[in-house]
Amino acid sequence: MLNKRLSEQDPEVFSLVEKETDRQNQNAEMIASENFASKAVMEAMGSALTNKYAEGLPGKRYYGGCKFVDVVEDLARDRAKTLFGADWVNVQPHSGAQANAAVYLTFMKPGDKLLGFDLSHGGHLTHGSPVNFSGIMYDAHFYGVEKETGRLDMNKIREKAKEVKPRMLSIGASAYTRDFDYEAFRDIADEVGAFLWMDMAHTAGLIAAKLLNDPLPWAHVTTTTTHKTLRGPRGGMILVGRDTENTIGKIAPKSGRVKNWGEVLDGAVFPGTQGGPLMHVIAAKAVAFGEALQPDFKVYQQQVLKNAKAMAGALTEMGYNLVSGGTDNHLLLIDLRNKNITGTTAENILGAAEITVNKNMVPFDTESPFVTSGIRVGAPAMTTRGMKEPEFEYLAKLMDQVLSNPTDEQMHHKTAQEVKALCERFPLYDAVAI
Ligand SMILES: Cc1ncc(COP(=O)(O)O)c(C=O)c1O
Structure with missing residues (x-):
């Protein structure tokens, strides 16, 4: 049973996989959040690494037998750091929404105020929508685009931030066609004493290729999915750029006790919001980041x-x-x-x-x-x-x-x-x- 191919073991599921593959082959796939991962990425996802429990982080696991998956996760983390110029990353979030949950757990207490990009203007559910935990647990307020231009007006966002005084200001969208002015967002966040969080789920590939503005020097924390423009496996990731002046610490509660925000975010992923990491997906992330580091990724x-x-x-x-x-x-x-x-x-x-x-x-x-x-x-x-x-x-x-x-x-x-x-x-x- 163990060594049978899918076609032999379960013809019913095999035939559905075959049909879906045909559909993808023959269809003009224009959904902005979708892409086609390479066979190498899919091979890593379909590997024996799916069998391994590895709660914890490389070198600090709650399970034995992690010597190879430790190397895999380190590879994924190192490649992601190189790709985005990050000081710290966590590659374990199962999805973009999971990465965002860990950010909330780190920076917000229930009832704290969020100022996010309105979903109906291009934002995302996890940025405070009333049907999502982010809108249920936190006091969500929104900024949006201007009617005449369809674009964000940074002066209006500043006014809104001064009025709301959010604990966290979020950037990032699922349907906004223009780039963000991260420096201006950071200036607003500093003025009102808020954390600045960028969710680059849609544009991560373009940011990695340096074709759009880079949020990492400005945002206190950045999240992404790995399967959209980044063209990897379905999954999420959290990154922190350089925070040499410990600006996060200065506005954080109990900041005196927190030396390393990466460690707090690690804890917010596991055990905070997730159980065991998906090591087969982390291997596929490593492969995808390796692909994204090749010169032809920029050409793409x-x-x-x-x-x-x-x-x-x-x-x-x-x-x-x-x-x-x-x-x-x-x-x-x-x-x-x-x-x-x-x-x-x-x-x-x-x-x-x-x-x-x-x-x-x-x-x-x-x-x-x-x-x-x-x-x-x-x-x-x-x-x-x-x-x-x-x-x-x-x-x-x-x-x-x-x-x-x-x-x-x-x-x-x-x-x-x-x-x-x-x-x-x-x-x-x-x-x-x-
Ligand atoms: C901006 C943004 N953040 C988060 C997500 C959630 O990602 P996932 O579907 O992997 O949970 C999406 C997905 O569309 C998104 O567009």
Whole structure:
């Protein structure tokens, strides 16, 4: 039983994995938070390391038999430090939300005030949404973008911070197309005596490639996922940049007793919010960080930016309304109100044409979160397949032919064939990606 292949042991699950692999191969994957991990990353994830319990940290485990996984975790930590210029990292968070939970546990007491980026303007659930622990346990307040520009106004954020006086000020988004001014955020945090936390889940790959502003010198703590632009396994990570003046300590409660904030954050991951680390995923993170340290990773990220811009240009020319008027990163947020179509309908009909996007609230949306007025479109996954500007312009044209003919099923079918032909020119995985 132990040595049987999946196809033999469990044909039912195997066939579903095969179908999903085919779907990924034949589909225009435009969800901004998704990407395609390499086979090397997936091989590490599917390895015998899944069997190992390793509560604790390298050299300080609660279990025996950790001599090899210790080296794996050290490799992952060292590579991440090099990639982001961090002084300290923890690679154990099972996901982005878990990394964020450890940040809250470290810097906030229940009832403390948070000032975060409004979810309906591009923020994330874990930044104080009332349906998430961050909004249930803490007193969450929000800043958002300006109606006219779709962009953040740092003066307004400063005013809000002075009014709210948060314990923690958070930055980071899942649907914001512009870069952040971290220095200005830090200045605000210092003025009101708040911790500054950046969640770079979406843009970590672009930041690692130094194509976007670097939050690490400014934020007291930075979190990320490892599976979006960073193109690794599904998971999370926490980083601290240089804090030589111990600015964290100066604003922290009991700061006199805390010498090393990395140690406090380590404790907030385990035992604070998690049990045993997923050593197979940590091995896959090490592989992904190794890939990201290669020169071609920067070339890939440069192409992501070029492709997102090419698509933004093509859609704008066809009369689409992009929130903030374009993009500086890997994603576009399209306000479909002038096209008289909701986000849900757009997601569904594009899905029928094998173009996968997600419906998304646009700032000042008049529809509910289940319907929405917009869609979010991202370039990372199709860029991984090797597509460049002409293909992204073509994809924009295919999207338009579906969105302009919302009830024409024949057109959706024809588009699906065109998407399939495009994908065949840019092969992804072999038949089964395991
Ligand atoms: C900004 C941001 N933070 C955190 C997360 C949560 O990551 P995960 O789904 O791995 O928990 C996401 C996921 O979309 C995100 O966009």
